Amino acid sequence: MSEPLATGPFHGGRVAEQNDRFRRSFGADPTLPGRIVITQGVAALGAAALVPLMTALIRFDDFTEDNDPFGLRDFGAFEIEAEGRAVRLYWKIDLFDADERFGSEAPDDPDRTRRVLTLLLPEEW
Template sequence: MAQTNENRSEAEFNAIIAEQNDRFRTTWGADFTVPGQIVLTRGVADLSPAAKAIIMQRVQTFSEFTEDNDPYGDHTIGAFKFEIAGNSYHIFWKIDLYDKDYCMGSNDPADVAVTRRVLTVLHASEY
């Protein structure tokens, strides 16, 4: 019998969300058991293919979660800096949890059957 949200502690609930977020993020959305979309802001989309490849790799391999940047332990946001071709970039990524129609927040974010993720990658200045 599956545990309902009412029977889970906040830490257990956040750990489930973190595991799902990690599967979605590390596979760049290719794990279809955790449905969602990847969105690049215009500022990121306009970068060179080489810069976007670095960003994709850095988002997928991000593991520097701390109490400061991940206070709930759900792995919904990250940030990093990198340089390429003499340019420096400060990049944020965040995951939002929507209902199946992408209209509002999911009423049960731990249930992948009713939740869709949107991973947005943006310049820190666009936040």
């Protein structure tokens, strides 16, 4: 039987664990289908920003009640150096059905859920 999606702050259970695995593998964990999407603003940072961006995303662990009120580990913000300046980025994981058309009805079931992690600039939110 699957665990509930969330029962209050920081009780995301299986969904939180799966979101962490997906993010930390940069979408390369074959047991958690999904993809990584970057916005035009992030793409404009150039190829040199990709390594610090990926490193910051994979290492992110600054979850608080403000940025993760349901304990799902599906959002975060961090800064990287790009072109000699500090750039703030957001990331967000959305959970879709297997066809990526609607929200997943079983977010803790990897066979029925596709994760889409979007990296974006705050002004693109």
